[in-house]
Amino acid sequence: MPFDGRILSGVSVLAAVIEGGSFVKAAGLIGITDSGVSRAIGRLEARLGIRLLDRTTRSVMLTDEGRRFYEEVKPHLDAIENAAAVASGASSAVRGRLRVDIDPFFLPLVLAGKLGSFCDRYPDLTVEFVSREHVADLVSEGIDLAVRFGQPRHSSLVSRKLIEAPILTVAAPAYLARHGRPGHPSELSAHRCLQFLDPHSGQPFEWEFVGVHETLLVATSGPLTFTDPKTMLEECVAGTGIGQIIGWGVRHLLDSGELIDLFPDWHGERFPLYAYHPSRKHPPAKVQAFLDFCVSVIQRL
Incomplete structure (x- = not known):
């Protein structure tokens, strides 16, 4: 299949849908109408010849084919985003949204009550915490970072022991x-x-x-x-x-x-605490800032 710039455009819309969890939120993230999001996804599905999303009145979920496709293209989207940040001189800026899959012990018993100082330091950053029994699928769920106790069990992720x-x-x-x-x-x-x-x-x-x-x-x-x-x-x-x-x-x-x-x-x-990344590329500044904050909190306990 020859390169088609419309595929890249459609993939960026798909990423916004996955990140936002709905067409409405995706429209707000990328600045187009809800119907524009729907048309872009429809065009991408037609170009690829597969159904990417299962849509209900309450939720939007990736199909199996859509998940496989998104897992393949997400690292390339991250690379484009990182390259754009470097080119614009903003690679060290801590801003935007950070989604963290975090250990159910670490958040309430170690970080709770201490996060205000992190918010004060980085006012242009918003953090969304996801706490589950198992590490989520970082790529398909648009999660930037996982912080978990125990030995690494996820061969597809890049792991780093923190402490x-x-x-x-x-x-x-x-x-x-x-x-x-x-x-x-x-x-x-x-x-x-x-x-x-x-x-x-x-x-x-x-x-x-x-x-x-x-x-x-x-x-x-x-x-x-x-x-x-x-x-x-x-x-x-x-x-x-x-x-x-x-x-x-x-x-x-x-x-x-x-x-x-x-x-x-x-x-x-x-008991080791690990950070997991979905890509081997250097983590964005917002990821490193949060990890530095976690380690600093631990060292003061």
């Missing part, structure tokens, strides 16, 4: 008063332990303890299993059971005595 978090084993004084305080990690098998589900395996995470001279895996059990870390933390504070948590954003609970660090000599386990 490692300590893992603490904690309990509330109320729980310890009722059930006694374990003196060694091996004793946890006789305690009520709050479980957290690994979304990839579908099984609770193993409880690992790394000391100076040895590493232990302890079989634990309990009546409650969570996928929401904030709820698990609240149940731990309430005295429901013993929990293993990431040691960021909980210093105030430890300092106040609401939670007790049970095994301070077994803090060797680390």
